[in-house]
Amino acid sequence: MNPLSSLFSSFRARGGVHPDGRKDLSAEPPIRLLPMPPLLFVPLQQHVGAPARLSVVVGDLVLKGQLIGASGGNISAPVHAPSSGRVVAIGDFPSPHPSGLPSATVTIAPDGEDRWIEADVLDDPFSLSPEEISARVGAAGIVGLGGATFPSAVKLNLSRKSGIATLIVNGGECEPYLTCDDRLMRERADGIVEGILLIAHAAGAKEMLVGIEDNKPEAIAAMRRAAAGTKVQIRVVPAMYPMGWDKRMIQVLTGKEVPAEGRSAEIGVLVHNVATAWAVREAIRFGRPLVSRVVTVSGAAVAAPGNLEVPIGALAADLIKACGGLLSDPARLVLGGPMMGTQLPHLNVPMVKGSSGLLALTGKEIGLRVAQNSPAPCIRCSSCVRACPAGLLPLEMAAHIRAADLSSAVGLGLKDCIGCGSCSYVCPAQIPLVHYFNYAKGELAALEKAKLRTDATRKLADSRNERMARVVREREEAARLRVAKKAAAEAAKAAKTAAEKAEVVA
Amino acid sequence: MFIAIFSLTVLGGALGLFLGYAARRLKVEGNPLVEEIQAILPGSQCGQCGFPGCAGAARALANGAAPATLCPPGGREVAALLAAKLGVEVNLSEVKNAVPRIAEVQEDLCIGCTKCYKACPTDAIMGAAKQIHAVFREACTACGKCVEVCPTEATRLIPVPVTLQSWYWSKPAMQGTPA
Amino acid sequence: MSEYLLLLLSTAIVNNVVLVKFLGLCPFMGISKKVDTAVSMGLATTFVMTLASASCWLLEHWLLAPLGMLYLRILVYILVIAVVVQFTEMVVRKTNPALYQVLGIYLPLITTNCAVLGIPLLTTQEKLPFVHSLLYGFGSAVGFSLVLALFAGLRERLAIAQVPAAFAGAPVGFITASLLALAFMGFAGLA
Numbered sequence: 077m078n079p080l081s082s083l084f085s086s087f088r089a090r091g092g093v094h095p096d097g098r099k100d101l102s103a104e105p106p107i108r109l110l111p112m113p114p115l116l117f118v119p120l121q122q123h124v125g126a127p128a129r130l131s132v133v134v135g136d137l138v139l140k141g142q143l144i145g146a147s148g149g150n151i152s153a154p155v156h157a158p159s160s161g162r163v164v165a166i167g168d169f170p171s172p173h174p175s176g177l178p179s180a181t182v183t184i185a186p187d188g189e190d191r192w193i194e195a196d197v198l199d200d201p202f203s204l205s206p207e208e209i210s211a212r213v214g215a216a217g218i219v220g221l222g223g224a225t226f227p228s229a230v231k232l233n234l235s236r237k238s239g240i241a242t243l244i245v246n247g248g249e250c251e252p253y254l255t256c257d258d259r260l261m262r263e264r265a266d267g268i269v270e271g272i273l274l275i276a277h278a279a280g281a282k283e284m285l286v287g288i289e290d291n292k293p294e295a296i297a298a299m300r301r302a303a304a305g306t307k308v309q310i311r312v313v314p315a316m317y318p319m320g321w322d323k324r325m326i327q328v329l330t331g332k333e334v335p336a337e338g339r340s341a342e343i344g345v346l347v348h349n350v351a352t353a354w355a356v357r358e359a360i361r362f363g364r365p366l367v368s369r370v371v372t373v374s375g376a377a378v379a380a381p382g383n384l385e386v387p388i389g390a391l392a393a394d395l396i397k398a399c400g401g402l403l404s405d406p407a408r409l410v411l412g413g414p415m416m417g418t419q420l421p422h423l424n425v426p427m428v429k430g431s432s433g434l435l436a437l438t439g440k441e442i443g444l445r446v447a448q449n450s451p452a453p454c455i456r457c458s459s460c461v462r463a464c465p466a467g468l469l470p471l472e473m474a475a476h477i478r479a480a481d482l483s484s485a486v487g488l489g490l491k492d493c494i495g496c497g498s499c500s501y502v503c504p505a506q507i508p509l510v511h512y513f514n515y516a517k518g519e520l521a522a523l524e525k526a527k528l529r530t531d532a533t534r535k536l537a538d539s540r541n542e543r544m545a546r547v548v549r550e551r552e553e554a555a556r557l558r559v560a561k562k563a564a565a566e567a568a569k570a571a572k573t574a575a576e577k578a579e580v581v582a
Numbered sequence: 583m584f585i586a587i588f589s590l591t592v593l594g595g596a597l598g599l600f601l602g603y604a605a606r607r608l609k610v611e612g613n614p615l616v617e618e619i620q621a622i623l624p625g626s627q628c629g630q631c632g633f634p635g636c637a638g639a640a641r642a643l644a645n646g647a648a649p650a651t652l653c654p655p656g657g658r659e660v661a662a663l664l665a666a667k668l669g670v671e672v673n674l675s676e677v678k679n680a681v682p683r684i685a686e687v688q689e690d691l692c693i694g695c696t697k698c699y700k701a702c703p704t705d706a707i708m709g710a711a712k713q714i715h716a717v718f719r720e721a722c723t724a725c726g727k728c729v730e731v732c733p734t735e736a737t738r739l740i741p742v743p744v745t746l747q748s749w750y751w752s753k754p755a756m757q758g759t760p761a
Numbered sequence: 762m763s764e765y766l767l768l769l770l771s772t773a774i775v776n777n778v779v780l781v782k783f784l785g786l787c788p789f790m791g792i793s794k795k796v797d798t799a800v801s802m803g804l805a806t807t808f809v810m811t812l813a814s815a816s817c818w819l820l821e822h823w824l825l826a827p828l829g830m831l832y833l834r835i836l837v838y839i840l841v842i843a844v845v846v847q848f849t850e851m852v853v854r855k856t857n858p859a860l861y862q863v864l865g866i867y868l869p870l871i872t873t874n875c876a877v878l879g880i881p882l883l884t885t886q887e888k889l890p891f892v893h894s895l896l897y898g899f900g901s902a903v904g905f906s907l908v909l910a911l912f913a914g915l916r917e918r919l920a921i922a923q924v925p926a927a928f929a930g931a932p933v934g935f936i937t938a939s940l941l942a943l944a945f946m947g948f949a950g951l952a
Contacts, residue, residue, distance in 0.1 A: 121746060175749040453923060477753075479921040483666075511754045518750020525748075526659035526682075533655075533723050534625040536704040541627075586830050593824070593837065597844045608851040615858045644862070669798060669863030 091465035092316045092324075093498045095252050095415065097291060098441075102374040103255040105382040107263055110398050116158050116184045116389030117169050117426040118144065123219040124226045125151035132182065136163045139193040141365050144182050147214065153227040153429075154217045158367040158387035161186035172392075172411050172425040174418040181426070184389065195363030202277060206236060209278035209360060216359035217366045217429075222246060222257075222320065222349035223412055225430035228356070231348075234341055235279040241344040243281035244329055245272050245353055247288040247295065248313065248320030251413025254433045256370040257350050259383045261288070261295035264354055265302035271353030272308050274360050279346050284308045286350070287325045291315040317415060318465055318496040322347040336492050351432075371427055373399045377406040377436035386427050393423040395434050406436035414442075415497040452505040460499035460509060466492045470499035474512040482516055482523075490516055615644040615667075622663045623653060626703040628725030630654045643668065655723035657682055683724040683739040687715045691736035698728035698737050765896055770951070772900030778876045779908045780938075780945040785876030788867055789909060790934065794920075798863050799913035803906025805864065807899070809849050809871050810880060813842045814898025817881035818891050838881055839872075846872045876905060912941060 121127035128145030138144060138157040145155035164185045168178030198204070204212070214229030245268075249257040261268060276284050286303070288296050290312050299310045313319055313328050323334045325347060332343045340347055348356075351369065358364045367388055374381040379400030386395060392409070396402060409420040412433055427434070460470035468489045476484040490513060499509040620640040631652040633639040642648035643664060650664035650672045665672040685706070687698070692714045699707035699715055706722040709715030719742075728737040742748075778784050785806075792802040817838050825831050850868050854861045861868065871877060880901045884894040915937050924933050 171746060173746060173749075174751070175744075175746070177744065177746050177749055179746045475921040481921065484921075508754050511751060514751040515753045519753075522748065522750060523659045523662065526657055527663075529720070530624050530656060530660060530723075533704045533706075533721055536706070536721055537624065537626040540703060540705050585828050586833060589824060589828055589830065590833065590837070593820075594840065597840065601844055601847055604848055604851055608855040610854055610858070615862060646862070667859065669795075669859060671794070 090467050091463050091498060092318065093463050093501050094315075095317055095501060097252050097315070098374070099253065099255050099258070099291070101253065101376075102372050102381040102383060103258055105380075107259050107370055107383045107385055108398070110384045110386045110390055110395065112159060112186050112188060112190065112387070113390045113394040114185065115164070115391075116161075116186060116387060117391065118155060118158060118182045118184060118389040119169070119171055119426060119428055120145045120155055120180045120182065121171075122155065122225060122388070122428040122430065123153040124224065125149060125153070125230075127180065128152060128155045130166065130180070130182070132163050132166075134163055134166055137161070138163060138184065139191050141193040141195065141367055143365075144184075151227060151230055153219050153229075154215065154365075155182075155388075156217055156365040156367050157184055158389050159184065159186040160189050160191040170421075170425050172418075172420065172428055172431060176421040176425075192364065197362055198360065201274060201360045204360070206232075206278045206280060209274060210236070212360055212363075213278070213356055215365070216355070218352060218355045218359060219366070219429050220349060221351035221355060221369060221429065221432070223416065223430050223432055225428075228348065228352055231346065232275070232278045234339075235281075235346045238341040239344060240279045240281045240341065240346045242283040242285065242330060242346070243272065243276045243279060244322075244325055244345055244347045245275075245284070245286045245308075245350055246320055246322060246325050246347055247286055247292070247299070247350045248318075248325055249292070250289060250315070250317045250319040250321075251415055251417075251433070252317075253374045253435055254372045254413050255374075256372045256383050256432055258292045258295050260354060260370055261292070261350055262298045265295075265298040267357045268299070268350050268353045269302045269306060269308055270361070271355070271357035273306065274356055275346075275348055275353060281346060285329050286310045287313045287319075287329050289313055289315040289319055317498060318494070321465060321494055321496060323494075324465055336489065366429060369427075369429060369431070371395060371431055372433040373435075374433065375406065375410075375436040376438045376441050377402050377404050379403050386431075388429060389426045391423065392420065392425055392427065392434055395427065396423060396436065402436055404438060407439035408435075408437045408442050410435040410437060415501065416495065451507045454505055454507060457504060459502040459504060463498040463502040465496060465498060466494060468493055470509045470513075471507075473516075474507065474509050477512045477516045482520060485516055486520070490520075493517070616640045619643050619664065619667060622656075622660060622667060624656050624660065624723055626655060626723050626725050628655060628703055628723065628727055630725055655725050682742045684719055684722045684742045685717045685724060685726075685728050685737055686740045687717055688736045688738065689714050691734045693734055693736070695733060697731040697733065701727045701731045703727060765892075768893060768896050769900040769903070772897055773904035773907065774945070775948045775951050777904045777908060777945050777948075778880065778901040779905055780942040781949075782876075782879070784879045785874045785905055787870065788874060789905075789912065789938070790931075792864070792867050793909055793913040793916050793934075796910060796913045796917060798860075799909045800906070801857075801860050802864060802867065803902075803909045805849055805853060805868065806871055806874065806877070807902035807906055809842070809845050810877050810902035810905070811895065811899045812845045813838075813877055814881050814884060815891075815895050816841050816845065818884065818894040821885055822891075834885070835878075835882075838878055842877055842881075843872050846877075876901065908941070908945075912938060915941065 120130060126149035129148045131146050132138060132144045139160045140157060142157045143154055144157050147154045161184045163182060165183035167181065169181035170176055171179040210229050210232040213232060214227065218228040219225040220228060247257055247261055272284055284307055286299060286308060288299065288310065296310060296312055303310055311329055318324060322340060326340055326345050327333050330345065334340050334343055355366050368385055370383050371386045372383050373395050378396065382399060384395055384398060409423065410417040411420050411431055412418060414435060417433065454471055456471060464470055473485045473488045473490055476488065493513045495510050495514055497510045503509060620636055623636040623639060625636050627635040629635065631639045631648065633642050639648060639652060650668055650670055651661045653660050661672055694709065694712040694714060696709060696711050699709050703725060704721050704723055706718045707715050707728060708718065724739055726739060729739060776782060779786065779789050788802060793799050820837055820841060825834060825837060846869065853868065880898050884897045889897060916934060919933060919937060
């Protein structure tokens with residue numbers, strides 16, 4: 077790629093917004109280890125796809141990294157014990173999900189020793205075959221740590237099948253407040269670079285690019301130092317939301333655009349997050365499954381914001397406590413970033429693999445005054461159209477969804493909406509545009525599911541009708557046979573008596 | 583006057599013959615729409631729509647004698663497909679009010695009479711004589727036939743429980759209409 | 762040639778059958794909820810109107826005039842139009858059952874679409890030659906279809922707009938129709 081096209085590629089990127097970063101709150105203090113909480117609540121579903129299948133019972137003693145839930149399907153990921161201890165309960169526990177619905181959760185009481193399960197430490201992980209690396213990544217329960225939580229091994233296998241030329245490692249971290257990837261790159265750059273090389277080896281990628289936003293100069297410097305002498309190239313991209321969207325990152329770095337409703341693999345690109353690269357390295361070199369992650373704890377309501385290395389299953393309340401507690405009653409608790417994260421009903425939910433941040437925001441930060449006003453009518457100012465990174469028409473789609481015309485919304489490209497929230501962010505009328513899109517996507521998925529279900533039940537009904545018809549037929553057949561037999565027997569009897577009579581007569 | 587009567591009669595007759603010939607040439611065998619509609623309906627022949635089976639309902643739909651929202655087990659999805667097929671508009675939010683339901687056997691009341699599983703059009707109830715019956719959630723269309731036949735009122739229809747997999751955002755509250 | 766083009770332009774746009782002559786308002790309001798159906802209805806009406814114009818001219822000049830039965834004109838026209846509509850209905854039913862279902866009652870009602878009777882009467886009144894009559898009918902029908910499709914597009918937008926409750930539904934539809942008619946007045950004097 078020549079320099080000119082790289083220059084223009086960043087201009088071609090459409091949409092996007094520039095929210096106030098507020099990363100300085102948490103960017104400076106180094107990553108601290110969260111003191112082991114008294115109880116860990118590990119949900120069995122922490123990823124996209126089928127939930128993991130439970131493989132322990134209450135009372136079991138587990139070691140750190142021991143399997144507690146096996147992969148539950150083709151698209152699924154296993155779950156491991158985040159510390160050594162005893163399984164004290166298995167059952168429903170509030171999940172870190174906007175609905176706050178309970179999900180199947182394994183509760184572990186750590187014994188405080190934090191003893192690792194015996195692991196397979198490799199001196200030269202590059203001697204492994206790509207297939208073996210994928211298998212180990214899958215067994216380590218690694219999912220996309222940027223927030224998508226798609227099982228990484230599935231992505232690696234798909235990439236090998238479709239032929240990947242370029243691996244892009246996403247250090248965009250465009251969400252305001254979040255600094256976990258930033259800190260990770262500053263402190264563990266060597267490990268990340270090794271992880272990148274391992275992923276590239278597994279996916280068969282020749283080119284390795286790391287995209288980092290220009291508002292993280294220390295991370296860029298650290299990564300450049302670590303990547304020196306390797307084929308990993310560090311690229312600086314302009315800070316803008318949503319730069320961390322994989323398709324945007326691809327477009328800016330390679331100048332190629334992923335087709336609508338398509339996957340990045342179609343244009344020969346594989347994207348992974350920097351935290352995923354770190355987790356892959358841990359899993360391959362040290363045989364350690366994914367049992368902890370770095371979480372940013374921030375927001376003006378938090379006494380000492382910072383980044384914590386958190387065992388999966390620690391409660392949000394534990395994290396807040398480790399950061400000095402709350403200064404004031406937060407107006408809103410958010411899991412993830414403020415743009416795409418989900419609101420938490422309370423602090424009694426566990427951290428999962430996809431939790432990148434925990435924010436306790438004050439009323440001033442979220443603009444409570446504004447939030448209390450009900451949305452005003454759309455004035456068709458088209459701010460949302462300019463902000464949409466996917467090049468869609470948010471106002472039109474929302475209007476169609478409001479009028480219950482989902483198919484028109486799909487025609488306008490609803491399926492290409494990434495729910496980044498740029499449109500809602502810029503809307504002067506405070507229309508909850510993303511809420512409309514999330515609702516419509518959920519509705520469409522539910523309709524799709526219902527269709528599959530109807531087809532399945534129709535097949536059941538048809539086969540039952542067939543069976544009933546067969547039963548009736550067989551019964552008639554049997555009855556006819558019986559009648560015929562009886563008739564034959566009677567005929568034989570009659571013939572016999574006739575013969576006897578004849579004999580008598582004779 | 584006779585010319586007028588004669589010529590109009592001839593004209594009418596000729597046009598009538600033409601239409602008769604055309605009707606014969608362009609004859610439509612049955613109504614293909616009925617079959618297409620029947621393919622959309624669940625096919626469980628539950629009769630909740632008030633027509634004898636799904637075939638009857640399909641005929642009624644094709645003739646416009648029944649609304650596209652007639653099928654309770656099919657729910658919104660079937661209603662939407664039917665509306666698209668028939669080219670009519672339905673208020674899907676109305677259908678939504680009938681929350682998707684599912685059959686449930688109350689174990690303390692079930693006497694294991696097997697009546698419900700014999701009645702189930704989709705084989706969604708499992709059981710044997712003198713054994714407590716259970717419902718396969720995935721196969722139940724909430725047609726209510728099991729409820730009708732149960733001698734102890736042990737089967738009932740309950741709303742489908744919301745799980746983490748099926749939950750999604752509700753529709754945003756309607757904005758205030760502009761003044 | 763330019764004469765024919767002018768005739769088409771004039772009948773389709775300048776003297777639009779719906780918005781300027783105000784004929785055929787029934788399907789204009791009835792079948793304009795969706796662009797797809799509106800276009801289909803437009804096509805069916807175009808077929809009927811063109812055929813009716815031609816056959817009415819033939820009857821007028823070969824049957825009614827020679828036999829001195831001009832006083833039976835409307836009767837004969839309606840007879841012919843009814844036959845053409847019946848024929849169209851059969852064709853539509855055979856070729857596109859779903860469209861047949863969608864057009865529903867409006868398909869037989871093309872018979873009573875006053876535009877279909879009005880156009881042959883107008884051509885007779887203006888004593889146009891055959892090709893002119895044919896083009897007159899065709900042009901008017903194209904104008905009808907055009908306006909129907911335009912209006913259906915507007916109504917599709919109206920469906921997603923937040924209309925004050927008092928105006929929701931038909932009232933705002935009528936207001937929109939009147940605005941569309943005003944817009945078509947802009948073509949007056951063009952040809």
